[in-house]
């Protein structure tokens with residue numbers, strides 16, 4: 694765990710390039726901005742190389758793509774690889790929709806991702822493990838989450854984050870777990886998408902250690918949500934979302950250290 698990366702991120706203000714989905718794009722842009730990085734979104738394939746060139750990390754969200762967008766995602770992933778920019782992918786709902794799993798796995802044969810961030814249903818699908826995913830949500834299953842994450846990491850040769858009540862982060866061998874968080878995240882659509890792009894922001898300042906960047910991003914995001922939840926007397930998803938944005942901007946390394954729970 695390297696919480697100093699949060700301060701480095703704020704000092705550097707790295708540009709994070711995103712292909713987002715139309716559902717959560719505003720949250721993702723503001724989440725990146727609030728934590729101290731600089732978001733830019735793209736929907737035009739012709740600008741890909743120039744966009745990647747000015748960026749310090751790339752996040753590809755597969756939340757709601759059309760066929761032309763798949764070509765754009767492919768070009769952006771390949772350009773990120775060619776330009777040695779860290780590449781994060783969020784395989785939204787690949788556990789629930791077989792077409793999505795096919796597209797995601799085809800894409801990952803054509804570029805090398807550095808980090809995959811998904812919930813249990815999504816990561817189980819990529820690991821070919823039996824699981825009952827439910828739409829964009831994790832769903833249910835009884836296999837061991839650490840083993841699922843490790844299998845996906847070995848298969849795709851990258852760092853995997855399996856997020857949920859406990860976040861599991863692995864490169865296929867080393868494993869870290871973040872126990873912070875709040876169930877309120879599940880009441881705000883876009884929490885996972887925000888996390889994926891914030892992971893990209895941490896990768897941008899990580900000097901190539903994406904396992905450490907992924908762990909730190911998970912701790913910062915989950916602990917920030919927990920700090921907000923601790924201030925709320927009842928379940929208020931709207932207030933949570935607004936205050937999460939505030940707290941991503943205000944939270945300090947010392948605030949996080951006080952409540953951090955990881956191993």
Ligand SMILES: Nc1ncnc2c1ncn2[C@@H]1O[C@H](COP(=O)(O)OP(=O)(O)O)[C@@H](O)[C@H]1O
Pocket residue numbers: 811812813829830831856857858859860873874875876878879883884885886888911914915
């Ligand atoms: N039950 C929970 N308790 C605590 N934190 C959670 C819970 N479920 C999800 N989170 C947190 O919510 C954030 C988004 O993750 P997740 O909900 O798994 O993504 P997605 O929205 O893609 O399903 C992560 O920081 C994760 O740690």
Ligand SMILES: Cc1ncsc1CCOP(=O)(O)O
Pocket residue numbers: 714716717756757785829881882883884885886887
């Ligand atoms: C509802 C929905 N439909 C397609 S993408 C999307 C948002 C998914 O967001 P998240 O995985 O962060 O909850």
Ligand SMILES: [Mg+2]
Pocket residue numbers: 785786811812829885886
């Ligand atoms: Mg998601």
